[in-house]
Amino acid sequence: MMALKEESQDLNQTGDFITGEKSFFEKRAQKAGTRKCFTCQQCGRSLSEKRNLKIHMNIHTGEKPFTCDHCGKSFTHQGTLYTHKSLHTGEKTYTCKLCGKTLNRKGNLQTHMRTHTGEKPFTCDQCGKSFTRKESLKNHMRIHSRESCCVCHQCGKRFTDSKHLKNHIMTHTGEKPFMCHHCGMSCANNTNLEVHLRVHTGEKPFTCQQCGKSFSRKESLKDHMRVHTGERPYTCKQCGKSFTNKGSRYTHMRTHTGGKLFTSVAMIHMRDHNNEYP
Numbered sequence: 001m002m003a004l005k006e007e008s009q010d011l012n013q014t015g016d017f018i019t020g021e022k023s024f025f026e027k028r029a030q031k032a033g034t035r036k037c038f039t040c041q042q043c044g045r046s047l048s049e050k051r052n053l054k055i056h057m058n059i060h061t062g063e064k065p066f067t068c069d070h071c072g073k074s075f076t077h078q079g080t081l082y083t084h085k086s087l088h089t090g091e092k093t094y095t096c097k098l099c100g101k102t103l104n105r106k107g108n109l110q111t112h113m114r115t116h117t118g119e120k121p122f123t124c125d126q127c128g129k130s131f132t133r134k135e136s137l138k139n140h141m142r143i144h145s146r147e148s149c150c151v152c153h154q155c156g157k158r159f160t161d162s163k164h165l166k167n168h169i170m171t172h173t174g175e176k177p178f179m180c181h182h183c184g185m186s187c188a189n190n191t192n193l194e195v196h197l198r199v200h201t202g203e204k205p206f207t208c209q210q211c212g213k214s215f216s217r218k219e220s221l222k223d224h225m226r227v228h229t230g231e232r233p234y235t236c237k238q239c240g241k242s243f244t245n246k247g248s249r250y251t252h253m254r255t256h257t258g259g260k261l262f263t264s265v266a267m268i269h270m271r272d273h274n275n276e277y278p
Contacts, residue, residue: 049227051211078209098225100209116225118233 038053039046042060055077058064064074066081070088075081079095082102086093094109095102098116103109111133114120120130122137126144131137142160150165151158154172159165167189170176176186178193182200187193195217198204204214206221210228215221223245226232232242234249238256243249 049211051213055212098210098229099221115222116229116231118231 038050040053040056040060042057045056058076064076066076066078067074068081068084068088070085073084075084078100079097082093082095082100093102093104094106096109096112096116098113101112103112114132120132122132122134123130124137124140124144126141129140131140139160143158150160150162152165152168152172154169157168159168170188176188178187178190179185180187180193180196180200182197185196187196198216204216206216206218207214208221208224208228210225213224215224226244232244234243234246235241236243236249236252236256238253241252243252
């Protein structure tokens with residue numbers, strides 16, 4: 001009986017953070033027609049991946065692998081543990097059911113959810129570029145104002161600080177001063193080198209809270225999350241077919257180009273801007 005009660009609580013916590021109805025994931029998956037092929041033999045619930053089924057089975061087996069380090073109480077889901085911990089800290093928390101990130105305000109959770117939905121409600125009236133956060137738009141506006149004091153003399157692109165300008169200039173010069181001591185590969189900046197080093201160390205710090213799969217790059221996790229949400233933001237301008245990542249779209253474009261891939265990354269990039277495809 002207790003297991004069923006906890007199941008009810010856990011399922012409620014996967015509900016919509018505003019209405020308490022169906023979860024964001026369930027709505028998006030239903031809308032996109034995502035296939036669910038792993039079925040729980042206990043209750044008949046279907047899930048999209050085997051890992052998700054394994055996590056779900058904790059409800060029936062009573063296994064509670066997530067333990068509070070304050071009082072020792074255990075839970076079947078990590079999100080439930082995060083919510084419980086706020087009882088000890090006095091801090092009210094809001095947990096994203098898609099990636100597990102915990103925030104201290106409902107407004108921050110709503111803003112965070114845009115990273116999954118792709119919603120960008122703040123638009124620059126100068127150039128039309130859109131952003132998920134008001135602060136990002138404010139920072140962007142400096143490019144159009146006198147506050148943008150750092151200008152690239154190669155292409156005219158403007159930056160708000162010299163650090164970003166310096167990194168940008170390397171795209172013109174081809175300079176890559178940061179070298180990997182494992183394989184000799186060179187990178188334009190230290191951040192890229194740190195990401196590259198994970199190829200050698202095997203480190204995968206970005207983990208999907210839905211299925212447990214880990215990735216070495218944050219962008220890879222973001223692309224992976226679309227498997228769960230059903231989001232397909234990359235659309236073929238020729239036929240309207242949509243894809244979860246750019247690579248799949250570029251491969252698809254061969255059906256329109258007679259089997260030939262675009263010859264350069266720059267050409268692909270420019271066609272994205274101009275909406276020009278052969």
